[in-house]
Amino acid sequence: MSGNENLLELRDVAKTYGEHQVQALKHVNLVVRKGSFACLMGQSGCGKSTLLNIIAGLDTPSSGSVVFDGIDMSALKDEEVTRIRGEKIGFVFQFFNLLSTLTVEENVSLPLELTTNLSHKARRAKVLEMLERVGMQNRIDFFPAQLSGGEMQRVAIARALVHSPRLLVADEPTGNLDSANGTMVLDLLKELNSDLGQTIVMATHSQEAGSCGDSMILMKDGAIVSQTSTRAGSD
Numbered sequence: 001m002s003g004n005e006n007l008l009e010l011r012d013v014a015k016t017y018g019e020h021q022v023q024a025l026k027h028v029n030l031v032v033r034k035g036s037f038a039c040l041m042g043q044s045g046c047g048k049s050t051l052l053n054i055i056a057g058l059d060t061p062s063s064g065s066v067v068f069d070g071i072d073m074s075a076l077k078d079e080e081v082t083r084i085r086g087e088k089i090g091f092v093f094q095f096f097n098l099l100s101t102l103t104v105e106e107n108v109s110l111p112l113e114l115t116t117n118l119s120h121k122a123r124r125a126k127v128l129e130m131l132e133r134v135g136m137q138n139r140i141d142f143f144p145a146q147l148s149g150g151e152m153q154r155v156a157i158a159r160a161l162v163h164s165p166r167l168l169v170a171d172e173p174t175g176n177l178d179s180a181n182g183t184m185v186l187d188l189l190k191e192l193n194s195d196l197g198q199t200i201v202m203a204t205h206s207q208e209a210g211s212c213g214d215s216m217i218l219m220k221d222g223a224i225v226s227q228t229s230t231r232a233g234s235d
């Protein structure tokens with residue numbers, strides 16, 4: 001595990017859906033280094049969500065392999081994939097996916113309840129620290145419906161990161177936000193990457209969002225067509 005700079009490696013990953021044999025992914029090879037912030041770009045339908053779902057263990061490839069944190073995910077049983085996903089990967093969605101009947105604090109606490117044996121007090125301390133980091137410490141008793149879209153996404157980011165996952169996967173996290181809130185969320189992701197060294201893979205079809213990481217991966221028709229470094233002199 002240690003000494004290996006790569007957090008994630010996809011080898012010749014393909015995904016074909018259903019009776020119509022839609023080739024959502026074709027021969028995808030990708031390496032994500034620890035501490036990097038990769039932006040996955042391309043038009044709607046090019047395969048970004050399919051790729052992120054496979055990376056996050058929410059979906060399985062039709063062929064090829066995904067090596068995450070030194071573990072070949074394709075060799076594991078479903079329940080082991082579920083456990084690794086819960087412990088090591090945080091996911092942020094376009095539509096936030098907060099649980100409407102839970103408060104901000106309860107939403108953010110959930111991954112800790114599911115993946116750790118921490119006491120209520122220890123969980124609360126972590127939740128408050130994370131909410132402070134995303135600037136939502138004054139809303140802990142609010143319900144999602146009482147928050148703006150930008151606030152909901154900041155809470156969702158806190159929930160995704162509260163248990164310190166190795167990887168944050170974000171699928172169009174600004175896709176449902178106005179530009180001011182979108183910029184705020186992107187600034188937060190940049191800060192989490194630079195301050196905490198959080199590894200991030202984010203899909204977006206916005207040029208502004210796509211240039212906020214340290215590499216830009218361009219997809220077309222289920223394939224990666226180019227990968228460019230957008231941050232000079234890193235490392």
Ligand SMILES: Nc1ncnc2c1ncn2[C@@H]1O[C@H](COP(=O)(O)OP(=O)(O)O)[C@@H](O)[C@H]1O
Binds near residue numbers: 022044
């Ligand atoms: N569950 C599914 N069943 C059949 N086809 C799917 C499914 N999910 C995605 N697709 C198809 O795979 C392609 C890639 O979709 P997607 O990964 O959602 O693209 P993006 O996120 O870039 O918009 C599209 O042609 C889409 O219609």
Ligand SMILES: [Mg+2]
Binds near residue numbers: 048049050171172
């Ligand atoms: Mg998508």
